């Protein structure tokens with residue numbers, strides 16, 4: 001099979017399409033012929049050598065695919081063969097074939113294309129865990145979604161709108177019109193202006209009940225200040241460190257040095273909460289993730305979950321796909337197609 005291989009730490013030139021042996025499903029796995037594979041910011045950080053959870057290089061990244069079941073292991077349900085499915089894959093998804101345990105797949109809803117299917121697992125499970133499970137967002141509350149125009153950002157917007165919360169989002173200006181059409185109440189360009197005073201103005205000095213922040217470093221300090229009483233901040237990334245080579249290492253060190261510390265007594269006296277999420281550390285919690293997936297599938301059926309695929313890049317243009325996201329051009333999801 002052909003696979004997108006991250007050959008070494010470095011710039012997008014480190015990505016190559018190579019021939020790899022076809023995977024053989026173990027007894028509880030199915031083999032999937034991949035039609036589309038999700039590309040995530042984690043794949044970029046992994047390529048840059050800034051993602052501690054990534055596999056050793058050379059490696060095939062890929063946390064999620066949509067495709068058709070081609071074969072099943074001895075103890076896996078053979079009636080799945082021929083079915084279109086969406087799968088969560090612990091790497092290896094950016095290839096023509098991937099095997100995944102049956103517990104990590106679900107049938108692709110007919111209303112979704114394969115490309116949209118590949119946009120579901122990482123973005124929507126992350127957003128669900130942040131907003132619903134851990135963030136406890138309510139109808140009469142307000143949420144600030146950082147990078148609202150990205151993959152997780154748009155997923156969070158769908159969920160927040162469904163809950164009925166007031167939505168604020170930071171994003172590059174080029175994405176504002178699209179975000180407003182998707183229902184975002186207020187968009188702020190955090191790169192052109194200091195977003196905190198703007199948000200405070202918009203909320204009449206109160207702030208918001210929930211902030212989700214994947215930027216890290218000093219951004220977490222600022223996001224915490226944006227919380228109203230009873231507010232919660234969900235931290236889930238460090239995209240501020242993103243860069244290839246020595247620059248990435250320096251930015252990561254700077255972000256770590258600027259990371260705030262939260263004292264329990266201060267949290268108590270300010271009526272604020274801070275929580276973290278790493279979806280990649282939920283593999284041992286299959287039942288919880290299955291429960292979230294069922295809610296998301298319900299949302300697809302009811303029409304309030306609307307995965308938006310910006311662009312599909314063929315495998316041999318994987319480097320361009322990485323560059324596209326690094327240049328902040330994507331609105332929503334980027335997928336790779338064989």
Ligand SMILES: NC(=O)c1ccc[n+]([C@@H]2O[C@H](COP(=O)([O-])OP(=O)(O)OC[C@H]3O[C@@H](n4cnc5c(N)ncnc54)[C@H](OP(=O)(O)O)[C@@H]3O)[C@@H](O)[C@H]2O)c1
Pocket residue numbers: 039040041042122123126146147148149150151152153170171172175214215236237238239240241242277278279280325326327328329330332333
């Ligand atoms: N902890 C978890 O379980 C988990 C799971 C999924 C994703 N994440 C994190 O969530 C964030 C979003 O992930 P995603 O896959 O949905 O990516 P994404 O938001 O679709 O992709 C990148 C977008 O982020 C913004 N951005 C912010 N800092 C950037 C930088 N230094 N370089 C390039 N773009 C930057 C850009 O948009 P604007 O400039 O318009 O804002 C860009 O378009 C990432 O930090 C990722 O690591 C964490």
